[in-house]
Amino acid sequence: MENKNKLLLIDGSSVAFRAFFALxxxxxxxxxxxxxxxxAIYGFHLMLNHLLERVQPTHxxxxxxxxxxxxxxxxxxxxxAGRAKTPDEFRxxxxxxxxxxxxxxxxxxxxxxxxxxxxxxxxxxxxxxTDVPYDVTIVSGDKDLIxxxxxxxxxxxxxxxVAEFEEFTPAYLMEKMGITPEQFIDLKALMxxxxxxxxxxxxxxxxxxxxxxxxxxxxENLYENIDQLKASxxxxxxxxxxxxxxxxxxxxxxxxxxxxxxxxxxxxxKGPQVEALSKFYDEMGFKxxxxxxxxxxxxxxxxxxxxxxxxxxxxxxxxxxxxxxxxILGDNYHKEEIVGLAWGxxxxxxxxxxxxxxxxxxxxxxxxxALKTYDLKRIKVLLSxxxxxxxxxxxxxxxxxxxxxxxxDNELATIARLYxxxxxxxxxxxxxxxxxxxxxxxxQLFEHLARKIQVLLETEEPMQEQLRSHDQLDLLLEMEQxxxxxxxxxxxxxxxx
Numbered sequence: 001m002e003n004k005n006k007l008l009l010i011d012g013s014s015v016a017f018r019a020f021f022a023l024x025x026x027x028x029x030x031x032x033x034x035x036x037x038x039x040a041i042y043g044f045h046l047m048l049n050h051l052l053e054r055v056q057p058t059h060x061x062x063x064x065x066x067x068x069x070x071x072x073x074x075x076x077x078x079x080x081a082g083r084a085k086t087p088d089e090f091r092x093x094x095x096x097x098x099x100x101x102x103x104x105x106x107x108x109x110x111x112x113x114x115x116x117x118x119x120x121x122x123x124x125x126x127x128x129x130t131d132v133p134y135d136v137t138i139v140s141g142d143k144d145l146i147x148x149x150x151x152x153x154x155x156x157x158x159x160x161x162v163a164e165f166e167e168f169t170p171a172y173l174m175e176k177m178g179i180t181p182e183q184f185i186d187l188k189a190l191m192x193x194x195x196x197x198x199x200x201x202x203x204x205x206x207x208x209x210x211x212x213x214x215x216x217x218x219x220e221n222l223y224e225n226i227d228q229l230k231a232s233x234x235x236x237x238x239x240x241x242x243x244x245x246x247x248x249x250x251x252x253x254x255x256x257x258x259x260x261x262x263x264x265x266x267x268x269x270k271g272p273q274v275e276a277l278s279k280f281y282d283e284m285g286f287k288x289x290x291x292x293x294x295x296x297x298x299x300x301x302x303x304x305x306x307x308x309x310x311x312x313x314x315x316x317x318x319x320x321x322x323x324x325x326x327x328i329l330g331d332n333y334h335k336e337e338i339v340g341l342a343w344g345x346x347x348x349x350x351x352x353x354x355x356x357x358x359x360x361x362x363x364x365x366x367x368x369x370a371l372k373t374y375d376l377k378r379i380k381v382l383l384s385x386x387x388x389x390x391x392x393x394x395x396x397x398x399x400x401x402x403x404x405x406x407x408x409d410n411e412l413a414t415i416a417r418l419y420x421x422x423x424x425x426x427x428x429x430x431x432x433x434x435x436x437x438x439x440x441x442x443x444q445l446f447e448h449l450a451r452k453i454q455v456l457l458e459t460e461e462p463m464q465e466q467l468r469s470h471d472q473l474d475l476l477l478e479m480e481q482x483x484x485x486x487x488x489x490x491x492x493x494x495x496x497x
Contacts, residue, residue, distance in 0.1 A: 003130070003132075004133050004134060004135050004136070005058045005059060005060070005127075005130075005132055005133070005134045005264075006055060006056060006057045006058050006134070006135050006136075006137070007015040007057065007058070007059045007060075007061075007123070007124075007127050007134045007135070007136045007137070007264070007267070007347050008051060008052075008055050008057035008060045008061075008136075008137050008139070008269075009061055009063065009120045009123055009124065009136065009137070009138045009139070010048075010051070010060070010061070010062045010063065010138075010139045010140075011063060011114050011116045011117065011120060011138075011139065011140035011141065011142065011145065012062040012063055012064045012097070012101075012108060012116060012417050013063075013064050013065040014116070014139050014140050014142045015044065015047060015139060015140065016039075016040050016090075016093075016094065016097055017090065017141060018043075018046050018141040019039070019040045019041075019042075019044040019046075019047060020040035020043065020087070020089075020090045020093070022043050022160075022461075022465070023039035023040075023042065023043045023461055023462075024039065024496030025346070025461070026039060026346070026457075026458060026461050027039050027089060028346060029346065029421055029422075029454075029458040030042055030421065030456065030458075031285070031421075032283060032284045032285045033204070033283070033285050034283070035094070036092060036093070036259065036284075037073060037089040037090075037092060037093060037285050038093065038096075038285065038286070039089075039093075040090055040093040040094075041093050041096050041097055041100060041284060042284075042286065042462075043163055043465075044100070045100060045286075045289065046163065046462065046465050046466070047139075047158075047163060048104065048106070050163045051137075051139060052269075057137070057269055058268065058269060059134075059264060059267040059268055060106050060107065060267060060269045061106075061107050061109060061119075061120075061262075061267045062101055062107070062108040062109075062110065063105055063108070063109055063110065063116035063117075063119040063120050063125060064098075064108060064109070064110040065110065065115050065116050065315035065369065066110040066111055066112045066114065066115075067112070068080070069113065070113050070114060070115055071114065071255075072115070073465060075247070075250065075251065076247060076251060078197050079196065079197060079198070079251060080196050080197055081197050082197055083197075090353070094244050099280065100277075100280060102273075102276075102305045103272060103273050103276045103277040103280050104129065104272045104273075105269060105270050105271050105272050105273060106269065107262070107266060107267050109260070109262055111258060111259070111260055111261075114204070114255065116147055117140075117142075117254045118143055118254055118255040118256075118258040119258060119260055120138055120140075120145065120148070120254075120362060121145075121148055121254035121255060121256040121258070122255070122256050122257060122258040122260050123260070123267075124136050124138065124148050124256070125256040125257075126263070126264055127152070127264060128152060128173055129332050130264065133152070134152065134264075135152060135154075135290065136152055136153040136154070136470060137153075137154050138153060138154070138155045138156065139155075139156045139158070139165065140155070140156075140157060140158070141157070141158045141354070142157070142195070143157055143255065144188075144193075144196075144252065145157075145254070146173060146181065146184050147170045147171055147181045147182070147184045147185050147252075147253070147254060148181065148254060149168050149170055149181050150181065151170070151172060154167055154168065154169055155167075155168040156168070157399065160468070163465050163466070163468045163469030164468050164469075170442060171350070176419055177210065178210060178214060178476050179210065179213055179214075182218075183213050183217075183218065183313065184443050185249060185250065185252050185253050186209075186213055186218055186219040187209045187210065187213060188200070188248065188249070188252035189219050189245050189246070189248040189249035189252060190204050190208075190209035190212060190213075190245060190248075191204050191205050191206050191208075191209040191221065192204075192248055192467055193248075193252065196251070198248045198251050198252055198253075199241075199244045199247070199248055200241075200244065200245065200248050201237055201238055201241040201244065201245050201248075202237040202240070202241055203233070203237055204234065204237065204238075205236070206232065219245060219246070219249055222238075223238075223242060225324060226238060226239060249345075258338055274293060277293065278290055278293055281293070285421055287417060287418075287420070287421070288417070288418045288419050288462070291417060303423075304394075304447070305422075305447060305450050305451050305454060306313070306349070306450075307342070307344070307347070307349040307350065307351050307447070307450035307453075308348060308349070308350050308351070309350075309351055309352060309446060310350045310352040310356060311352065311355075311356075312359065313352075313356055313359050313361050313362045314361070315361065317343075317348075317350055318343075318361075318362070318365045318369075319345065320369050320394070321372070322343050322344055322345045322371070322372065323343060323344065323345070323372045323373060323374075323457055323460075324341070324342075324343040324366075324371050324373045324379075324454040325341065325343065325449060325452050325453055325456065326338050326371060326373075326382055326383070327339050327340045327341065327342075327380050327445075327449055327452075328378075328382065329431060329437060329438075329439060330437075331383055332473060333378040333381050336382075337354065337385075338354040338357065338382055338385075339353075339354065339439060339445070339481065340352070340353060340354065340445055340446065340449050341353075341354065341356065341357070341449065342446075342449035342450050342452065342453045343453065344450075344453050344457070345360075345457065346457055349450045349453050349454065351446040351449050351450050354356045357386045357388065358386070362389070363386070363388055366383060366388050366390065367388055367389060367390070367391065368391060369391070370390075370391060370392040370393055370394040371390060371393065371394055372394045372395040372456070372460070373393075373395070373396060373456075374396065374397045374398050374412055374452070374456060375396065375398040376390075376393045376398075376399070376481060376484040376485070377484045378395040378419060380484070380485060390485070392485070393481040393482070393484060393485065395460060395464075395477075395481075396476075396480075396481055396484060397415060397456050397459065397460065397463065398410050398412075398413070398415075399476060399480045399481060399484065400424070400463045400464070400476055401414070401415050401418075401419075401463065402429070402474050402480075403467060403475065403476055403480065404463060404466055404467065404470070404472070405418075407481050411427070412424060412452055412456075413425065413426040413427070415455060415459050415463075416455040416459065419458075419459040419462045419463050419466075420455050420458045420459045420462075421458055422451060422454045422455050424451050424452065424455050425448070425451075430444065430445075430448050450455075
């Protein structure tokens with residue numbers, strides 16, 4: 001059997017935009033040491049890691065749009081008009097995404113007057129005409145590229161975050177929508193595309209467009225038989241908007257003969273430039289990614305963290321979206337007492353003593369709220385000592401880390417190093433070891449607990465993205481977390497790692 005090349009073509013412009021919004025709720029936590037926003041860069045990298053591992057490509061290209069002016073805007077000045085202004089926080093990251101790709105050993109390309117789709121379409125067709133066959137995987141955040149799927153080409157459209165995709169083949173497109181890839185273009189011609197400001201035919205949506213294509217097969221055949229349609233407002237609109245329909249088809253059709261100046265041989269993937277990539281990670285503050293390179297990092301100064309000390313809990317301090325952490329000094333959570341607690345979100349972190357757990361408002365909230373926390377099994381036991389029974393789990397960072405990797409321990413400091421941006425000293429560094437283990441001054445204790453909340457907040461999304469990419473998120477939410485609520489039969493106090 002002949003070995004096939006595997007070509008991975010990525011719509012960099014749309015995927016970068018998706019990556020930006022996938023981690024948008026963490027945007028203030030994804031900043032480089034110099035103050036550059038990095039959520040799109042980081043999210044894009046997560047997506048690349050997932051795709052490279054899954055597709056195992058021999059050739060890779062990331063295509064970008066060259067600018068707002070293309071042959072389509074010359075044809076139709078309002079093409080893509082009306083789009084919201086690109087956020088400055090996103091725009092500033094684009095040059096660094098290209099720099100990252102360079103260090104990763106991935107070729108990227110743009111072409112004046114053409115869109116990323118046209119570059120991808122041209123290379124896809126090139127791959128069909130080679131002596132050594134190619135399997136092609138196209139990845140985008142937009143559905144326009146679905147028209148390229150064929151027996152050798154799979155088109156993956158991102159659905160959620162940067163690791164979950166809907167895979168389109170001709171068979172799947174027929175099953176899902178009842179049309180062929182060629183008819184997908186005709187559908188856009190009839191219904192238009194609001195995101196690209198393609199006009200289409202007045203008041204024809206997807207349902208009507210699909211019905212017409214099912215009956216007539218193509219846009220051309222529909223208009224050749226337009227007289228057969230019964231008199232109706234729809235027929236009137238079709239007749240009046242005929243020029244718009246064919247213009248829309250031209251706008252929606254990907255140009256597979258763009259005058260690109262690169263070939264498939266230029267796209268051979270040989271892996272990253274480790275030294276340059278390591279330096280780039282330092283500049284971006286990507287400790288997790290650098291740790292995966294196996295290169296030691298320079299010591300980083302631990303910066304102070306802001307938090308509010310609480311002696312009385314009020315309703316405005318509590319929300320289901322917050323993370324909650326409860327500290328003990330030893331390991332045996334069946335006997336240890338809570339020595340401090342913290343909770344909060346990206347706007348505010350609260351810290352206080354275990355006395356807060358005696359307050360009815362706090363108790364009522366905890367008994368009615370599915371918590372986001374660290375080590376649910378331990379916390380369920382600890383809170384039961386206060387007569388508080390947790391109802392369910394929303395997210396357990398410790399269990400999430402355990403599913404992602406059993407190579408390291410599952411301590412919160414390890415989670416911070418692998419998935420976060422905040423420097424978190426280990427408990428041994430703060431409390432001491434063995435016989436010397438003791439509580440520090442309250443200010444130091446409270447700052448340590450606040451720092452733990454910050455780590456939980458900033459690592460939730462990256463860990464969920466990796467779990468989703470490994471098809472493990474449902475395993476965490478539907479099996480592992482519910483099992484953490486089942487009482488242990490032997491009463492032991494150990495768990496994973």
